[in-house]
Amino acid sequence: MxxxxxxxxxxxxxxxxxxxxxxxxxxxxxxxxxxxxxxxxxxxxxxxxxxxxxxxxxxxxxxxxxxxxxxxLSKDQSRLLEESFRLNHTLNPKQKEGLAMELKLKPRQVEVWFQNRRARSKLKQTELECEYMKRCFGSLTEQNRRLQWELEELRAIKVAPPAVVSRHNRSQPPLSRSTITICPRCERITSNKNTVAENATTTATAMQSEVVLSALKLRQPSRAC
DNA sequence: CTGCGCTAGTTACTTACATCA
DNA sequence: AATGATGTAAGTAACTAGCGC
Structure with missing residues (x-):
């Protein structure tokens, strides 16, 4: 650039x-x-x-x-310096001398140019990473918000008394207290048979929660539950 | 200890662009 | 509308301090 x-x-x-x-x-x-x-x-x-x-x-x-x-620097000097930089981000004294000779500059100028170029390169990289992290943060915040909401719902279902089975939903068994659990170690939502967690949304949510939690734990290595 | 090369931070300068009379 | 003066932001060459080898 x-x-x-x-x-x-x-x-x-x-x-x-x-x-x-x-x-x-x-x-x-x-x-x-x-x-x-x-x-x-x-x-x-x-x-x-x-x-x-x-x-x-x-x-x-x-x-x-x-x-x-x-x-x-002239266009040609900049171009040549850029080409050299693309090949190598640092120069040994011999390369520096040769490049300086070719560019009709002092070795010190070539050295300074490479220092500044490395700094610009690093800055650019940092800016890109910052943008990426911002986007991640935004989407993770949103995911987290959704998951919190779902967790609240699941907890509410867990602590609720056996549901009154109406005439219209007798085909669905009442939810058992033991069906929904959250592993205290990995904080993963787990379930036995016949649970709400079996439905697709919750399964997806459990997967999402894993992603979110691992991200929030700064990518700590996940352990098998 | 000395010298060298590096990074990080800063300064000083150039240029492009916007604004205004 | 065209023009010149002025201010400002961005880019960058050069410098400095400090660190590690």
Whole structure:
């Protein structure tokens, strides 16, 4: 996800602006004014091609009196760096030297680029994981809410006195107190024959509860009940 | 102990874009 | 409507401190 400026991508854009100055001055960061050279002349700016790229800025701040100069990598430099990064997220000193030579940068600049690139990569990964966790949390919260509600219902049925069997539902046996249990160890809803837990919804719910509970326990290894 | 390379956090700068007179 | 000045947010090069080997 390199930042590529389509306008200034054809060559190195090594200009700086001067904060606090009304008009933004474009300065060539790749060179310092020569002895006696008027700053205005220096500030007029020259292309890297004209001036050569060996003087790229890094650690050239001569005592902090000048504003920090900042390089903008060209499209080609960024592309090559990205390609290298794809192959390898870290560089050994030899690779770093070679890449720096190829890019006409200082090894330190290549090193810094890789450091920053790793950081961006990690940040991106963290953001993706965060999004994923948020979605999981949302759906698990909803599942949990449903399961709580179903659990309440099941508990109500469990503690209720034997149901009065009406003329219309005599074919269904009354629910037994012993039919619905919750395993204290794994908190799984279990049942004997002829229970409400036998119906499809509750079976699904039991499965869901397992998922939810295991998720809420931060994926502790599940033990056989 | 020293040096090197790394990460994490920060700073400083550039650029694109929005807003307003 | 077009234009230039200004503010702001995002992206990123460079720096610093601290840590592990």
């Amino acid at each position: 390199a930042f590529l400026d389509p306008i200034n991508s054809s060559n190195l854009d090594l200009s700086i602006s001067m904060p606090g100055v009304c008009a933004v001055r474009e300065l060539d960061m790749n060179r310092v004014p020569a002895e006696g050279e008027a700053e205005a002349d220096w500030a007029r700016g020259q292309s890297v091609e004209e001036e050569g790229e060996e003087e790229s800025s890094i650690n050239n701040n001569n005592g902090g009196t000048q504003p920090r100069k900042k390089l903008r």
